Amino acid sequence: xxxxxxxxxxxxxxxxxxxxxxxxxxxxxxxxxxxxxxxxxxxxxxxxxxxxxxxxxxxxxxxxxxxxxxxxxxxxxxxxxxxxxxxxxxxxxxxxxxxxxxxxxxxxxxxxxxxxxxxxxxxxxxxxxxxxxx
Amino acid sequence: xxxxxxxxxxxxxxxxxxxxxxxxxxxxxxxxxxxxxxxxxxxxxxxxxxxxxxxxxxxxxxxxxxxxxxxxxxxxxxxxxxxxxxxxxxxxxxxxxxxxxxxxxxxxxxxxxxxxxxxxxxxxxxxxxxx
Numbered sequence: 001x002x003x004x005x006x007x008x009x010x011x012x013x014x015x016x017x018x019x020x021x022x023x024x025x026x027x028x029x030x031x032x033x034x035x036x037x038x039x040x041x042x043x044x045x046x047x048x049x050x051x052x053x054x055x056x057x058x059x060x061x062x063x064x065x066x067x068x069x070x071x072x073x074x075x076x077x078x079x080x081x082x083x084x085x086x087x088x089x090x091x092x093x094x095x096x097x098x099x100x101x102x103x104x105x106x107x108x109x110x111x112x113x114x115x116x117x118x119x120x121x122x123x124x125x126x127x128x129x130x131x132x133x134x
Numbered sequence: 135x136x137x138x139x140x141x142x143x144x145x146x147x148x149x150x151x152x153x154x155x156x157x158x159x160x161x162x163x164x165x166x167x168x169x170x171x172x173x174x175x176x177x178x179x180x181x182x183x184x185x186x187x188x189x190x191x192x193x194x195x196x197x198x199x200x201x202x203x204x205x206x207x208x209x210x211x212x213x214x215x216x217x218x219x220x221x222x223x224x225x226x227x228x229x230x231x232x233x234x235x236x237x238x239x240x241x242x243x244x245x246x247x248x249x250x251x252x253x254x255x256x257x258x259x260x261x262x263x264x265x
Binding site for chain 1: 154156157158187188189190191192217218219220222223226227228229
């Protein structure tokens, strides 16, 4: 089954984190992304979806198929309406954590994908966009 | 709630993670394993992750903590069967499981445990059959 090109997945529970990973894996397989990059992408999804759930109080993951000069990719946008991140540069550093993690979530996720963008508004929420090309 | 099965083989506890991990499942495994080490006096733990196609920082942290806790209870842990793509991803993520023994597969994991811990019961241990 070919997945539709645009889908929004709720992230409101631990089960949703697992579901978000599975859906991202399915899309990556459909696009013919190799196993190593699939694994990196799905791991980044796990980190970012957990951030949305734990720090953002829940949110969504939007999936889009994108193309650039004939090359296809998967773009995932994670959005929450949580407290936001006051200092993004600090939050991107390895070892930075406000929760019970290792503080590798954001910086680690960035290293795993081809493109990474983060925007945050204090008191309003955070949006992280990643792209993995096939 | 699902549980990750833990098998006892003599001095060894064998944890085989066979399905995708929920956070609470990993935490339950940690509790179960500590209880079993206390009950059985196991000296070695094998955690087989060969079926896992994803290990994120949360799971990695719980596994590393579990190995540390097991060590405090006099059991050494060997993590076995990591898939190549998982190893690549973990290192790029910034995790390298320092302080956790690893082996390519369960068989090599048992060999490593014997080297670290000496002969384990439940295995043929000729060198202790003195008389």
